Amino acid sequence: AAMHDDTSAEVTAARGSGTTSTTRVTDLVADPDRPVDVRLELVARAERITPDGGEPFDGFTLNGQSPGPVIRARQGELVEVVLRNDDVADGVTLHWHGVDVPAAMDGVAGVTQDAVRPGESFTYRFVAEQAGTFWYHSHQASHPQVVGGLFGALVLEPAEQTTDAAADALAAIHTYPGGQRTINGAVGDAHRDAAPGETVRVRLINTDSTPTSAWVTGSVFRVLAVDGKDLHGPGEVDGQAIELTAGARADLEVRVPAHGAVRVQVPGASLVVGPDGAGADTSSAPRASVDLLTYGEPADPGVDPADADRTFAYDIGRWPGFLDGRPGYWWTINGGILPAVPMYMVDEGDIVVMRIANNSGEVHPMHLHGHHLLVLSRDGQPSSGSPWWVDSLDVEHGESYEVAFVADNPGIWMDHCHNLPHASEGLMTHLAYS
Ligand code: C2O
Ligand code: CU
Numbered sequence: 096a097a098m099h100d101d102t103s104a105e106v107t108a109a110r111g112s113g114t115t116s117t118t119r120v121t122d123l124v125a126d127p128d129r130p131v132d133v134r135l136e137l138v139a140r141a142e143r144i145t146p147d148g149g150e151p152f153d154g155f156t157l158n159g160q161s162p163g164p165v166i167r168a169r170q171g172e173l174v175e176v177v178l179r180n181d182d183v184a185d186g187v188t189l190h191w192h193g194v195d196v197p198a199a200m201d202g203v204a205g206v207t208q209d210a211v212r213p214g215e216s217f218t219y220r221f222v223a224e225q226a227g228t229f230w231y232h233s234h235q236a237s238h239p240q241v242v243g244g245l246f247g248a249l250v251l252e253p254a255e256q257t258t259d260a261a262a263d264a265l266a267a268i269h270t271y272p273g274g275q276r277t278i279n280g281a282v283g284d285a286h287r288d289a290a291p292g293e294t295v296r297v298r299l300i301n302t303d304s305t306p307t308s309a310w311v312t313g314s315v316f317r318v319l320a321v322d323g324k325d326l327h328g329p330g331e332v333d334g335q336a337i338e339l340t341a342g343a344r345a346d347l348e349v350r351v352p353a354h355g356a357v358r359v360q361v362p363g364a365s366l367v368v369g370p371d372g373a374g375a376d377t378s379s380a381p382r383a384s385v386d387l388l389t390y391g392e393p394a395d396p397g398v399d400p401a402d403a404d405r406t407f408a409y410d411i412g413r414w415p416g417f418l419d420g421r422p423g424y425w426w427t428i429n430g431g432i433l434p435a436v437p438m439y440m441v442d443e444g445d446i447v448v449m450r451i452a453n454n455s456g457e458v459h460p461m462h463l464h465g466h467h468l469l470v471l472s473r474d475g476q477p478s479s480g481s482p483w484w485v486d487s488l489d490v491e492h493g494e495s496y497e498v499a500f501v502a503d504n505p506g507i508w509m510d511h512c513h514n515l516p517h518a519s520e521g522l523m524t525h526l527a528y529s
Pocket of ligand 1: 190
């Protein structure tokens, strides 16, 4: 908050003249002369897809595949993605879920850009400031398009890669129309080659609208990171599951045994990590799950909620009324049905505390764009493990969370439920900077 005046002056200068004495990420993005480090073109198409080992359905592809190509970049690199829409009738966009990009690059149709119509294109440019596991997906007609295949994994590697860094394996969990559960586009078992004794970082991504458990047989594991943020002092987990809310990621470290393989399971699909042909046991979901509120070791999160400049309530309920003139039983925020919901206004530099409470009868995976939230407490119990940062947070019926974030990314940002049908039924609002 102390930085407030300096930073807003910087922003004014950047907007007013196009140049500043200080280099900010937004300047780097705007600089047309900066060479691009990672560039790719993604072509969106409506077409019939047959997942590996599954049944055909009418869905959407990027460059002829679903999931779309894995995008990998290193921290500090400039990423440029040209999205072309071939024939997706409703139009498409790309949102970089969990990446705190400049607002103009956030890919929200109707807020930060118009949807890209058939025959049109849009160029996204951002500097990868974070390192971690992310994903991208369309943010236009999000529910049908994401379920139908318009998404992919985005891996941002640390600026300095140590030579002993674990190999990594992606596990993008997705349920296609008709209930086909897949990992990396394959129904049933996906496979990742790894040698006996090798340590592997498994990057789990939940691209579904509902939460999922994941668990491991053949190895103990550690939860290295959640939502693209490393956890501090993650301990060994044996015989427990990890819960991934809709949109969330978890990086698990596993070790391939001397004989056989590791199986990372979710209900209905799994990723087998080990030598080709090596078997891995299956098991049913363990009863207990890792509680991230108490997991890992405490460390200074760098944000002090006692310094909060603003405190907001985000109370989720459900009430009969009208949404866009349609009668129904709609989600409410602080008692109002969209558009009668709060718009959360902040100043750049603010430390913001938000109290999210849910008394709506269903679980909601809450997702704030452009920022990461530090979980302070759940139902009044303070976080006692590693600082736990999220961009997607499951709030069960009857639960309440207190979270904090730093308003350090000016723009207009969606704050919505990532159960995508719920978002279209009104569980969404915006955070804006004054
Ligand atoms: Cu991953 Cu607004 O969404
Ligand atoms: Cu919801």
